Amino acid sequence: MTDNARARKLADRIQVVVAETLDRRIKDPRLGFVTITDARVTGDLREATVFYTVYGDDEERAASAAALESAKGVLRSEVGRQTGVRFTPTLAFVPDALPDNARTIEDLLDKARAKDAEVREVSTGKTYAGEADPYRKPGDEGYEEDAEADDEAASGTGSGSRSGAGEDDAAKADEGGVAPAGDDTDGAAAK
Numbered sequence: 001m002t003d004n005a006r007a008r009k010l011a012d013r014i015q016v017v018v019a020e021t022l023d024r025r026i027k028d029p030r031l032g033f034v035t036i037t038d039a040r041v042t043g044d045l046r047e048a049t050v051f052y053t054v055y056g057d058d059e060e061r062a063a064s065a066a067a068l069e070s071a072k073g074v075l076r077s078e079v080g081r082q083t084g085v086r087f088t089p090t091l092a093f094v095p096d097a098l099p100d101n102a103r104t105i106e107d108l109l110d111k112a113r114a115k116d117a118e119v120r121e122v123s124t125g126k127t128y129a130g131e132a133d134p135y136r137k138p139g140d141e142g143y144e145e146d147a148e149a150d151d152e153a154a155s156g157t158g159s160g161s162r163s164g165a166g167e168d169d170a171a172k173a174d175e176g177g178v179a180p181a182g183d184d185t186d187g188a189a190a191k
Contacts (some may be wrong), residue, residue, distance in 0.1 A: 007041045014048050014079050014089070015039035019077045022071075033058045037096045041089055048079075048089040051096040061095065068093045135191040 019036040033055035043049045052062040068075075074093055080088030 004043070007043055007045060009082060010085065010089075011039040011041040011048065013083055014041065014050065014091075017079050017082045018050055018075055018091070021075055025074065025078070026067070026071045028067040028071060030063040031071075032056050032064045034064050037098060045085065046087060046089055047094050049091065049094055049096050053096045053099055054058070065093065065095065108168060 001059055015036050015038065018039070022031065022034060022036070035053045035055075036050060037053055038051040039048055040051075052064075052068070054061045056064075072093070074089050079091070
């Protein structure tokens with residue numbers, strides 16, 4: 001059985017240790033502006049995946065990835081020394097897709113802003129197809145008549161009520177017609 005809380009605690013500690021070690025001990029000139037964004041450890045605490053981002057172009061990302069791979073042994077020994085676990089997890093460095101996702105979202109938001117501005121330009125100077133406020137308010141003519149019609153419909157006393165509808169449906173089923181789908185009172189007798 002795995003202890004997820006222990007794995008998460010170890011992952012947080014590995015993230016801090018790797019970031020500090022990269023900042024203080026690793027002097028590789030290929031290592032650019034690397035930020036350790038996250039770390040995850042498997043349930044058996046044997047493997048750790050460290051996510052990172054690099055500020056720069058594709059060439060600097062590739063150089064930083066090579067520098068991280070070459071410094072993997074030093075980083076793993078430092079993680080083992082500072083965490084004190086029985087088995088030091090192996091480290092795998094994975095570039096984080098967070099900046100790419102953020103860039104994609106920003107592009108989509110820019111497109112949405114442009115569309116909103118276009119709609120705003122088209123709608124300037126235009127008028128409503130009907131009235132600006134299509135809802136009736138107390139005091140308008142015909143408001144009282146509509147309120148009375150709504151009250152009659154709600155109470156079931158108006159001309160549109162369906163009193164006795166169940167009896168009509170049962171009669172249709174007896175005559176060989178099809179009973180409504182929601183009516184299962186006489187459906188068994190009609191079959």
